[in-house]
Amino acid sequence: MPVGTLASVKSLTTEQLKQLGGAGEGHSGARSGPEIILNNTYHLMLRPGAELLERLGGAHRFMGWDRAVLSDSGGFQVFSLANIRKVREEGVEFRSHLDGSAHFLSPETSIEIQTKMGVDIAMAFDECPAYGISHAEVETSMEMTHRWAKRSLEARDLLAERRAVTGGRAPALFGIVQGGIHQDLRKRSAETVAALAFDGVAIGGVSVGESKEEMLDVMRFTAPLLPPDRPRYLMGVGTPEDLLEGVAAGIDMFDCVMPTRNARNGSLFTSEGKVAIKNARYAADEGPLDPACSCLTCRTVSRAYLRHLFMSGEIAASVYNTIHNLSFYLDLMRGVRQAIASNSFGPFREAFLARAARSRADEGRSV
Amino acid sequence: MPVGTLASVKSLTTEQLKQLGGAGEGHSGARSGPEIILNNTYHLMLRPGAELLERLGGAHRFMGWDRAVLSDSGGFQVFSLANIRKVREEGVEFRSHLDGSAHFLSPETSIEIQTKMGVDIAMAFDECPAYGISHAEVETSMEMTHRWAKRSLEARDLLAERRAVTGGRAPALFGIVQGGIHQDLRKRSAETVAALAFDGVAIGGVSVGESKEEMLDVMRFTAPLLPPDRPRYLMGVGTPEDLLEGVAAGIDMFDCVMPTRNARNGSLFTSEGKVAIKNARYAADEGPLDPACSCLTCRTVSRAYLRHLFMSGEIAASVYNTIHNLSFYLDLMRGVRQAIASNSFGPFREAFLARAARSRADEGRSV
Numbered sequence: 010m011p012v013g014t015l016a017s018v019k020s021l022t023t024e025q026l027k028q029l030g031g032a033g034e035g036h037s038g039a040r041s042g043p044e045i046i047l048n049n050t051y052h053l054m055l056r057p058g059a060e061l062l063e064r065l066g067g068a069h070r071f072m073g074w075d076r077a078v079l080s081d082s083g084g085f086q087v088f089s090l091a092n093i094r095k096v097r098e099e100g101v102e103f104r105s106h107l108d109g110s111a112h113f114l115s116p117e118t119s120i121e122i123q124t125k126m127g128v129d130i131a132m133a134f135d136e137c138p139a140y141g142i143s144h145a146e147v148e149t150s151m152e153m154t155h156r157w158a159k160r161s162l163e164a165r166d167l168l169a170e171r172r173a174v175t176g177g178r179a180p181a182l183f184g185i186v187q188g189g190i191h192q193d194l195r196k197r198s199a200e201t202v203a204a205l206a207f208d209g210v211a212i213g214g215v216s217v218g219e220s221k222e223e224m225l226d227v228m229r230f231t232a233p234l235l236p237p238d239r240p241r242y243l244m245g246v247g248t249p250e251d252l253l254e255g256v257a258a259g260i261d262m263f264d265c266v267m268p269t270r271n272a273r274n275g276s277l278f279t280s281e282g283k284v285a286i287k288n289a290r291y292a293a294d295e296g297p298l299d300p301a302c303s304c305l306t307c308r309t310v311s312r313a314y315l316r317h318l319f320m321s322g323e324i325a326a327s328v329y330n331t332i333h334n335l336s337f338y339l340d341l342m343r344g345v346r347q348a349i350a351s352n353s354f355g356p357f358r359e360a361f362l363a364r365a366a367r368s369r370a371d372e373g374r375s376v
Numbered sequence: 377m378p379v380g381t382l383a384s385v386k387s388l389t390t391e392q393l394k395q396l397g398g399a400g401e402g403h404s405g406a407r408s409g410p411e412i413i414l415n416n417t418y419h420l421m422l423r424p425g426a427e428l429l430e431r432l433g434g435a436h437r438f439m440g441w442d443r444a445v446l447s448d449s450g451g452f453q454v455f456s457l458a459n460i461r462k463v464r465e466e467g468v469e470f471r472s473h474l475d476g477s478a479h480f481l482s483p484e485t486s487i488e489i490q491t492k493m494g495v496d497i498a499m500a501f502d503e504c505p506a507y508g509i510s511h512a513e514v515e516t517s518m519e520m521t522h523r524w525a526k527r528s529l530e531a532r533d534l535l536a537e538r539r540a541v542t543g544g545r546a547p548a549l550f551g552i553v554q555g556g557i558h559q560d561l562r563k564r565s566a567e568t569v570a571a572l573a574f575d576g577v578a579i580g581g582v583s584v585g586e587s588k589e590e591m592l593d594v595m596r597f598t599a600p601l602l603p604p605d606r607p608r609y610l611m612g613v614g615t616p617e618d619l620l621e622g623v624a625a626g627i628d629m630f631d632c633v634m635p636t637r638n639a640r641n642g643s644l645f646t647s648e649g650k651v652a653i654k655n656a657r658y659a660a661d662e663g664p665l666d667p668a669c670s671c672l673t674c675r676t677v678s679r680a681y682l683r684h685l686f687m688s689g690e691i692a693a694s695v696y697n698t699i700h701n702l703s704f705y706l707d708l709m710r711g712v713r714q715a716i717a718s719n720s721f722g723p724f725r726e727a728f729l730a731r732a733a734r735s736r737a738d739e740g741r742s743v
Contacts, residue, residue: 019691020692061660293428310440311438324386325389
């Protein structure tokens with residue numbers, strides 16, 4: 010899922026988003042672009058505000074997007090961006106990082122805001138504990154997240170009932186497993202959340218400062234504990250290699266700012282490894298960014314042009330780079346789905362990881 | 377002509393540039409997008425450099441653009457951006473505003489660089505005098521510009537001859553009329569430049585600090601003195617109203633950063649007048665930016681969404697706004713051409729200016 014924090018996948022028009030990837034060119038059955046994107050509740054409740062967003066017909070209509078939208082609950086951003094005034098059983102009082110204005114998020118208000126946003130999938134409101142706190146502190150936090158999970162579900166069901174009266178609806182709701190890097194807590198959290206009537210289950214509380222190996226360990230340990238009959242979503246991860254590891258562990262859905270943020274920083278993913286486009290070696294490189302890619306960027310301009318735009322600080326650098334990085338991720342996941350369908354995910358994954366390892370070795374040589 | 381300073385019309389991919397305007401939708405005979413853009417010699421000679429640009433196949437291939445390109449001569453930027461070391465009869469020694477590196481531009485080197493860039497139309501190298509200097513100083517500068525005009529033509533002819541041997545070509549070349557705000561000098565300059573074998577003639581040295589009325593006076597006085605059998609180009613102008621005044625005076629071509637720069641600053645041109653999209657009155661405005669416009673922006677998103685993107689500092693704000701502003705200018709000029717073809721330019725211009733005056737009055741009331 011590309012990240013569209015403020016109801017905008019950074020650098021792209023909604024039209025460009027729909028045309029991402031090499032599909033849509035007629036050589037593939039699938040339509041181009043992602044089927045689902047993520048919007049951020051915390052950011053959108055502050056700007057433009059949930060009430061206004063509802064009046065304007067919700068996030069889809071606001072950005073002219075006719076496919077699915079998933080929203081996070083705001084929990085992660087409240088704990089990482091806002092000035093927190095007080096966390097209590099009821100919810101979190103915080104001040105906006107934008108203007109210091111006072112706000113309150115709880116399971117009930119988060120679900121209400123996400124419903125006003127008109128998203129297809131909402132996330133339960135959770136506390137996302139910082140990395141490095143004690144087992145006991147993680148446990149206390151996790152237990153509150155579990156109580157908040159039940160309240161989130163009840164809030165959603167109540168809203169669904171109320172809205173049904175006027176022909177409206179409430180979103181599907183995913184629960185979130187917490188527990189830090191502790192297996193006993195992750196196990197208890199997975200069992201608790203799986204026992205609730207969520208439409209899907211996510212692994213939260215990763216990519217918060219732990220090492221890559223710790224993240225992968227948590228993911229590999231937790232994923233098999235999630236219900237097999239519902240979508241499994243790994244939040245905030247990660248590199249292309251991470252995604253393949255996630256799929257191997259049984260994960261169905263991912264979101265990450267990496268493809269879009271790296272694009273703006275000139276760090277580009279290709280089938281031959283990562284390309285730092287500002288590198289002088291690309292100054293006269295007439296080839297496409299990724300010869301194996303058929304996105305608009307790779308079809309229409311050269312590495313030399315992309316380097317020129319990036320070095321000159323042109324806005325179009327972000328646009329071209331974002332088109333490519335997101336297309337690369339979408340193509341990767343399309344390849345994954347095809348490999349799974351043809352029972353060849355194992356070889357697919359091994360081939361990809363071997364190629365990635367080779368290109369890292371190449372980089373080592375040429376630097 | 378949209379301005380593509382660094383071989384990029386700011387905020388847009390080349391693909392988006394080709395799709396500008398409401399045409400290309402099948403409801404018009406004309407293809408969408410501009411037929412010609414402007415590239416800046418000064419900027420491109422510094423980044424990525426003329427030699428590299430030539431090796432990469434020229435500006436068209438560099439940016440994936442298969443329509444026409446006109447380049448300025450570098451003169452204007454040398455005098456406005458660079459640290460000038462010395463202006464002499466031979467040319468101008470200057471230091472780059474980017475890194476202080478030393479460079480030299482003369483009629484011969486400017487034409488050589490523009491030829492290496494592979495543009496379709498090059499401009500003669502001229503001195504663009506500052507506003508406010510004396511009649512005598514403007515005259516001295518103008519006389520050097522005339523000598524440089526002859527040298528520019530000779531340089532182009534020599535390059536055309538040399539390149540013809542290997543099947544190559546040199547660009548068409550336009551001369552530039554100078555003379556500040558002085559009618560006697562403008563008249564002499566127009567006669568001098570018209571007498572040379574240029575493929576087109578431009579009015580330069582406007583939009584350099586003089587008042588709007590002075591600019592229009594110079595333009596109205598000078599345009600009729602230009603040869604009727606060759607394109608007439610007014611450099612660096614202007615607002616939609618200015619363009620209509622220019623056409624009325626007999627001008628054929630314009631370039632200006634106004635539509636693209638204003639777009640990035642949230643100042644948008646519409647058939648109902650200028651829209652400052654950050655204005656709170658648009659926060660809940662579900663209507664299109666310009667109901668009379670059929671560009672991608674007006675077709676797919678609302679004023680409320682455009683305001684949200686702009687207030688949030690999203691890159692997509694620049695993209696959507698640029699798409700609209702350029703489409704507005706292109707549609708205006710398409711309307712002008714149709715009106716001229718149907719012998720109704722007078723009424724067309726009056727109707728547009730009356731609408732603009734009404735909307736300015738409306739703005740006055742509602743502020």
